[in-house]
Amino acid sequence: MTDAQTPSLEYVKTLVSQLNDYSYSYHVKDDPKVPDSEYDRLYKALQLIELKNPQWIQPDSPTQRVGEKPDTGFANVEHTVAMLSLDNAFDDDSMLEFNERVKKLLNESADIEFCCEPKLDGLAISLRYEDGVLVRGVTRGDGLSGEDITSNIRTIHTVPLKLRTDTPPPVVEVRGEIYMPKEGFEVLNALAKQKDEKLFVNPRNAAAGSLRQLDPKITASRPLVLCAYSIGFSEGWTQPQSHYDGLIQLGDWGFKINDRMERVTGIQGCLSYYEKLNQDRPALTYDIDGIVYKVDSIAKQQELGFIARAPRWAIARKFPAQEEITQ
Numbered sequence: 001m002t003d004a005q006t007p008s009l010e011y012v013k014t015l016v017s018q019l020n021d022y023s024y025s026y027h028v029k030d031d032p033k034v035p036d037s038e039y040d041r042l043y044k045a046l047q048l049i050e051l052k053n054p055q056w057i058q059p060d061s062p063t064q065r066v067g068e069k070p071d072t073g074f075a076n077v078e079h080t081v082a083m084l085s086l087d088n089a090f091d092d093d094s095m096l097e098f099n100e101r102v103k104k105l106l107n108e109s110a111d112i113e114f115c116c117e118p119k120l121d122g123l124a125i126s127l128r129y130e131d132g133v134l135v136r137g138v139t140r141g142d143g144l145s146g147e148d149i150t151s152n153i154r155t156i157h158t159v160p161l162k163l164r165t166d167t168p169p170p171v172v173e174v175r176g177e178i179y180m181p182k183e184g185f186e187v188l189n190a191l192a193k194q195k196d197e198k199l200f201v202n203p204r205n206a207a208a209g210s211l212r213q214l215d216p217k218i219t220a221s222r223p224l225v226l227c228a229y230s231i232g233f234s235e236g237w238t239q240p241q242s243h244y245d246g247l248i249q250l251g252d253w254g255f256k257i258n259d260r261m262e263r264v265t266g267i268q269g270c271l272s273y274y275e276k277l278n279q280d281r282p283a284l285t286y287d288i289d290g291i292v293y294k295v296d297s298i299a300k301q302q303e304l305g306f307i308a309r310a311p312r313w314a315i316a317r318k319f320p321a322q323e324e325i326t327q
């Protein structure tokens, strides 16, 4: 790319695409492709052209991540499909019962395939994409409705402003957990201490406080990460028939998915996954409060359905509570 490119709509689209590719590699794949200086040079070039040609501004331009405060507070929005809480299991016997109950309900004698993932200790949100473009981000709230925090969601680099595909579903809602990595939490509290400000008790509270800021510039300054964990409502496409494949699809679209996510066979696979993750837990760069196990087959999930608001096809196996972080 030449430096002195004549500004044009095509050139703006190329710059946006290039900057978003670099940002995806850096923030989602943790694999920077160019030095920060090169990213900043292109970003400034884009800003300058957009300033002189606002009509060329693209919806997924990285310059559009940090907007203005919403005039009023956060509007309340109803979820198209309820955001479920999970039944909890606190010991292996409960896991064995969960497995037996699932097999009985499915009238299945063979081992069930489960998808396992760390249960991130953050805040659940739902993102709506129309024709591949992010239109809204809503907190879980009470599971039926939540707060529209789109302006704050847009500032998070691991939230794609546009899905990385030329053939997006007309409508898809993606669910994920927004969390603050342990290191970012320590730096944030060290800064707060220096400024004699109130400290956050733990990364989850820090993430919640950062998302509830009315000013997106404050949210933008906080080290927040989105990890996608499921596809919610969608229409106009053929959804993968396995939860695991759905997560791979989300990764292909540009979302961060958890690299510890794994598909296992039967209850023994679940118990082994628990033992391994419980050992590795202290070394993780983020807080978790358990493991989420899901029946991998979407058809089996639909057959099992839901009791009240907790699905019969999933369970959260909790770790013993970590000692509270002393200030």
Ligand SMILES: Cc1ccc2cc(C(N)=O)cc(O)c2n1
Binding pocket: 084, 085, 086, 117, 118, 119, 120, 121, 122, 124, 177, 229, 230, 292, 314
């Ligand atoms: C259905 C459901 C509900 C809450 C969840 C929460 C998490 C999480 N906190 O990481 C992961 C999941 O797969 C979840 N899945």
